[in-house]
Structure formats: structure tokens, C-alpha cells
Amino acid sequence: MLKSATKATLAVSLAALATVALAQDYPAPVPLAEGAQAPIDAIAPKNEPFRIAYMPPATEFNYYIAIGEGIKAVAEEEGAEVFMLAPQSGADINGQMGMIQDVLTQDVDAIIFGTHDEFAAAPLLKQAVDKGMAVVMINSDIPNFPTPIHGVVGYSxxxxxxxxxxxxxxxxxxxxxxxxxxxxxxxxxxxxxxxxxxxxxxxxxxxxxxxxxxxxxxxxxxxxxxxxxxxxxxxxxxxxxxxxxxxxxxxxxxxxxxxxxxxxxxxxxxxxxxxxxxxxxxxxxxxTSPFLMGKAAMHATLDALEGTYPGGWIETPTTIEDSEGALAVLQEPEKLFPQPSKEY
Incomplete structure (x- = not known):
């Protein structure tokens, strides 16, 4: 079998990461499917500073922790309050639904969520939208979530x-x-x-x-x-x-x-x-650069709360990494979470 890595692939990889890492703003959103966009002007934040719940499918996945670290980094920069709430197991759908129900009773301005069961989550997230919360889906490109939401951030x-x-x-x-x-x-x-x-x-x-x-x-x-x-x-x-x-x-x-x-x-x-x-x-x-995805999601959520985000899907970049590409990414640990186990 052949096994090779091209310089072109590596160059594209690094260029894509650098573009996102250096950009304060996220890429221009792509409109969601017809009927899938919840109205931005109906968002009604109650807190100053904004209080945002990050609700990934589970804590067992470092991937979602990395997204959360990106969210947290922007929250610290912008003076927002963020807390994470998720079950330990990605198979615990009922646990996640119970946590969303709990958040609906709290004084929260926005929910950034990921789920392994869109149809179970949809009725609860509709309640969040109806309450005036901003609702943004993470790590997805789904154009027509089962109920209208305000935004989607993730790669294709x-x-x-x-x-x-x-x-x-x-x-x-x-x-x-x-x-x-x-x-x-x-x-x-x-x-x-x-x-x-x-x-x-x-x-x-x-x-x-x-x-x-x-x-x-x-x-x-x-x-x-x-x-x-x-x-x-x-x-x-x-x-x-x-x-x-x-x-x-x-x-x-x-x-x-x-x-x-x-x-x-x-x-x-x-x-x-x-x-x-x-x-x-x-x-x-x-x-798929989850830390940078989290930063984009938090910027979009804050803009939604301020009424300046039009809604839609924000696409984040993807690159293919083999041994050479992975080594290059690991040599930029500031863009990773958790940190690599050693210096590369």
C-alpha cells in the first residue's frame, strides 16, 4: 500500500487553522432551511452580564470539553457568565433532557447545545426559544433542526x-x-x-x-x-x-x-x-478544530443576544491530518484542548 503526505495538504491545513485563529469574527452565516430560523428579534436577555448555559451531549468526550474551553475563552474576554451542564455518558439521553428542563427554570439568557437525539431535545428547546432565550446548536451543520432555533455552528x-x-x-x-x-x-x-x-x-x-x-x-x-x-x-x-x-x-x-x-x-x-x-x-x-469552533459559537451567541447576529449556519473549517499534519497541529498547543501530553 502507498502511504504519503503532501506538502500541499499540510499548507492548506495550517492556513485554515491560522485564518480561524486570527479572526475575531466568524464566517458569514448561511441561512437555515425555510421555517428553521427562530426570530432573532424575539430574543429577550434578562441578565447583565449575560448568563449562558453550555450543554453538550456528555462530559466523557474531550471534544466537547475543547469546545467548552473555546466558549469559556471568549466569555472571559467579553465579560459573560458561562456554565456547563451535561451527563457523563453520551448514551444518557434522558439525563440530558432532564438537565435542559432544569435550565428552562433558571435565569438563563442563552443555551449553546449539542445532542445525540434531536427529536427528544426539540420540544424543550422550543420552550427555550419561546421564553426568549437564544438557542445555538454546536458541532453540527443541520439546516433544519426539528424546531426553529437561532443558529448552528460547526463544520460540514x-x-x-x-x-x-x-x-x-x-x-x-x-x-x-x-x-x-x-x-x-x-x-x-x-x-x-x-x-x-x-x-x-x-x-x-x-x-x-x-x-x-x-x-x-x-x-x-x-x-x-x-x-x-x-x-x-x-x-x-x-x-x-x-x-x-x-x-x-x-x-x-x-x-x-x-x-x-x-x-x-x-x-x-x-x-x-x-x-x-x-x-x-x-x-x-x-x-475540525473544536476549540476554535467554540470561540466562533460564543461570538455568535453573544451577537444574537445583542441583536446583531442574523441567524443561520456558521461553517468552521476541516482539514485532513496524517502524521506530518498532526505533528504540525500539535506544535501549536494554544489552539488545542486538552493540551498535548508532551512538547512536540
Whole structure:
């Protein structure tokens, strides 16, 4: 198999990160689908300074902690109050819904949220909008949330994983490959990420997907899924997972089975994922810069509370990082959370 990193890919990667890191303002929003935009002029903040709840799907994911650190950084700069409330497990949908219900009874001006169950969250977030709270979804590109909200901030998930499929074709597509997929729990995020990868390899005769199973979005689930598919398909050549935690788990399974030859592809750009790539344990990932995404989301939320944000989707950048690219990103630790385990 071929394995290479191009200078062009690295240059684009660094340029994209620098652009976001140096920009005070977020990119121009793209309008949401018809009927999906909640009115900005109906937002009615009550507090000075603004009080904002950050409500990710779970605390078990460093990715969402990194987003939260970006949110916190802007809050400190702008003098806003932010608190985070989330269940420990991403599978605890009922726990998250209970927390949103609690926030609805508190004196809160805005909710920045992510969820693994849009339809469970929608009725509660409608109540938040009706109460005059600003409601902004994070880490998504969903154009028509089940109830109108004020904004969405995140990368194009389908386009991001399409990019890593393109990268895989460029670097490994010269011979037949058997591919396994580790999905997240069913929902929009898993559908889009897996769908983007499948779109990217569609029509390429050298890529044959032989198995696709749920990895629960976490390292343990990815390890279990990786072990299952590698034992069931010992001739597997490549695994794509819908997030970095699952591909890290799959890498443990591959190591346990002596499969140092397998190509392992992730999605997110978590610090831990980047370090695993730099160490040679994972092949590549879609880097989505969660810390910078959080900063963009907080700027948008504050602007919504001040009536200057028009609403819509703010797209944040994605790049493909292999060993060289991951090393370059790790050498800029100020743009990462958590910090790398060592100096690169």
C-alpha cells in the first residue's frame, strides 16, 4: 500500500487553522432551511452580564470539553457568565433532557447545545426559544433542526468525511481494499459522517465495505467494534470510524491482534487522536478544530443576544491530518484542548 503526505495538504491545513485563529469574527452565516430560523428579534436577555448555559451531549468526550474551553475563552474576554451542564455518558439521553428542563427554570439568557437525539431535545428547546432565550446548536451543520432555533455552528460533517475518503483514495486506492466502518450511535451525526465517507468511495471499485457496526462514540465501544470486525474479517485492510475515540479504540484492537498493517481513519481532531496519529497508531483524521469552533459559537451567541447576529449556519473549517499534519497541529498547543501530553 502507498502511504504519503503532501506538502500541499499540510499548507492548506495550517492556513485554515491560522485564518480561524486570527479572526475575531466568524464566517458569514448561511441561512437555515425555510421555517428553521427562530426570530432573532424575539430574543429577550434578562441578565447583565449575560448568563449562558453550555450543554453538550456528555462530559466523557474531550471534544466537547475543547469546545467548552473555546466558549469559556471568549466569555472571559467579553465579560459573560458561562456554565456547563451535561451527563457523563453520551448514551444518557434522558439525563440530558432532564438537565435542559432544569435550565428552562433558571435565569438563563442563552443555551449553546449539542445532542445525540434531536427529536427528544426539540420540544424543550422550543420552550427555550419561546421564553426568549437564544438557542445555538454546536458541532453540527443541520439546516433544519426539528424546531426553529437561532443558529448552528460547526463544520460540514458530510463534506469533512468525504475529504478523508478522497484522501484514502489518493493514498491507498491503487489496489483492492476491504473496508470496515464503525458508526456512532444512530442519529444525524452518525448518518452524515458515515454518509460522507460512503459518498466519497462510491463508484471506486477498489473499495469494498464489508461491515458497518455501532461503536457507541467512545473508546471502549470502538475497541469492542474493532475487535469484532477484525476477528470476523481477518482480511480487512481499512477501518473508518465516525469519531476519533472509536478509531483509537479500534487501534487497540488492531494492536492486540497484531494488525500493524491496517489503515485507521478517524474524524474530529481531538488532541488524543492527533497524538495517536503522530505516534503512528492511527493513520489520519478529519481535523475540525473544536476549540476554535467554540470561540466562533460564543461570538455568535453573544451577537444574537445583542441583536446583531442574523441567524443561520456558521461553517468552521476541516482539514485532513496524517502524521506530518498532526505533528504540525500539535506544535501549536494554544489552539488545542486538552493540551498535548508532551512538547512536540
Amino acid at each position: 460533517q458530510r463534506n469533512g468525511t468525504h475529504k478523508i475518503a478522497d484522501w484514502a483514495i489518493e493514498n491507498y486506492g491503487s489496489e483492492p481494499l476491504k473496508v470496515g466502518i464503525i458508526e456512532g450511535q444512530p442519529g444525524y451525526h452518525s448518518t452524515e459522517r458515515v454518509g460522507g465517507f460512503l459518498d466519497g468511495i462510491e463508484g471506486n471499485e477498489n473499495f469494498e465495505v464489508v461491515v458497518s457496526i455501532d461503536g457507541k462514540w467512545n473508546v471502549e465501544g470502538g475497541n469492542t467494534a474493532g475487535m469484532d470486525i477484525l476477528q470476523a474479517h481477518p482480511d480487512l485492510d481499512m477501518i473508518f470510524a465516525a469519531n476519533d475515540y472509536m478509531i483509537i479504540g479500534a487501534s487497540y484492537a488492531a494492536k492486540a491482534l497484531g494488525r500493524s498493517d491496517i489503515v485507521l481513519l478517524g474524524n474530529d481532531g481531538d488532541t488524543s487522536g492527533l497524538e495517536e496519529i503522530a505516534a503512528g497508531n492511527v493513520t489520519a483524521t478529519v481535523n
